[in-house]
Amino acid sequence: MTEVTWKTLDLINEATQFLASREIENPRLETELLLAAALGIRRIDLYLQFERILQAGEVETFRAHVRQRLNGCPVQYITGEAGFRLLDLEVTPAVLIPRPETELLVEHALPLVEQGATTALDLCCGSGAIAISLATEATSLHVTGSDLSSEAIRVARRNRDRHDLNQRLHLVCGDLFAPVGTDVRFDMIITNPPYIGSAEIEDLQPEVRDHEPRLALDGGADGLDVVRRIVAGAVDHLTPGGHVLIEVGHTQAEQVVDLMSGRQLEATVHEDLADIPRIVIGRLG
Ligand SMILES: C[S@@+](CC[C@H](N)C(=O)[O-])C[C@H]1O[C@@H](n2cnc3c(N)ncnc32)[C@H](O)[C@@H]1O
Structure with a gap:
């Protein structure tokens, strides 16, 4: 034949x-x-x-x-690559595929560097998309990224090596602030944490629900378990006048503003390209 x-x-x-x-x-x-x-x-x-x-x-x-x-496997997991801002990043099923909304989070962080921020902490860094973008686009910035998943940190380290950022990007594994130590403060804390309510996970598109890591999605009963802990810990890890920038779910911004207001953080809300309140920024007064 x-x-x-x-x-x-x-x-x-x-x-x-x-x-x-x-x-x-x-x-x-x-x-x-x-x-x-x-x-x-x-x-x-x-x-x-x-x-x-x-x-x-x-x-x-x-x-x-x-x-x-x-x-149903997302194309990025098949090719092992995802684009994020200026970068091509390795992705595996151990990390969330970085999203366009999160590119906007980085956009909000860059002016803070122009205003004098020299250190940043990317909590829940996954593939390293935010941390690596910040270190690439703000060449004076020293960045720390942390994630609970050791597999995610391995991916982030390979992405860091690929973009030659060993000198200015430190990656650590552990629960939120735990691996950075209690006495270390940053000019900004930036994060795209898991924020989907546990009960909503079943309603996600199958590509997301069945292929992306549950640890990256599930934010507990109302989706805010991890956010609450980040806001509570931010005050002890920010320098005076420092900022915490958090990506949130489409109904969560007001609740996160309330959480921040209870912790001496002056909050502002910013919309994404679809006019959804997506980013809450708190400034330590
Ligand atoms: C929504 S993903 C974001 C990944 C990456 N920052 C991005 O935007 O593409 C959330 C990340 O949080 C991590 N994570 C979940 N719970 C955590 C915790 N308690 N401490 C640190 N990282 C956590 C997950 O492993 C996952 O990588």
């Missing part, structure tokens, strides 16, 4: 149609990401290789990727 041979562009077109028929939202983009990963090249380089005849093994690897995607 003659084996079918595939050219890059023909395979892209066929797979795009196939993913579209299975209601994958961005079928062409995802096809290109999966194929580039199967070929071990950058997505942009596919465009220089449209006429290339693919080897049978390459096609088989790509088809395996497509099968994983159709089983």
Whole structure:
């Protein structure tokens, strides 16, 4: 029997149609990401290789990727890569896939560096997306990242090494403030903690619910268990005039403002690109 041979562009077109028929939202983009990963090249380089005849093994690897995607696995876990602000980051199922809302959190932190902040703590750092972006975009800043998951910290360390930030980014593993010590203070604390209510987890999209780490999502009964502990601990870990920046769920901002007001933190609320109150910033008066 003659084996079918595939050219890059023909395979892209066929797979795009196939993913579209299975209601994958961005079928062409995802096809290109999966194929580039199967070929071990950058997505942009596919465009220089449209006429290339693919080897049978390459096609088989790509088809395996497509099968994983159709089983609901997010494309980033299949390729092992996610984009965040200026960065390409390694992601594994041990870490949350960094989200666009969180890019905005970093946006709010950068002016604080211009105003004189020299140290930052990224609590619940996961892949290191926030910590690594801050250290990359604010070259005077010294950043500490911490996470309870040792697997997440291993991913974050590989991302730190990939971006050559050993000198200014310190990564530690443990429960919230515990691994940084009781007497250390920071000019800013920034965090995207788990904030989904436990009962809401079952209603999340299957891609999130079944593939992203529960530890990264589950914030307890009302979603605010970890946030409460962060706000309570922030006062003892901020320098005078320091800021705590917290990403919150779409109904939580007012509650977090109340939590901050009870702890000498002057709070402001900031909306995301969909006009959802998404970031609460507290300043230690
Ligand atoms: C929503 S994810 C955010 C990851 C990353 N900062 C981002 O924005 O992509 C929350 C992270 O909090 C970590 N985490 C959960 N409970 C924690 C705790 N008690 N102490 C430290 N980290 C915790 C999880 O392991 C997970 O990596």
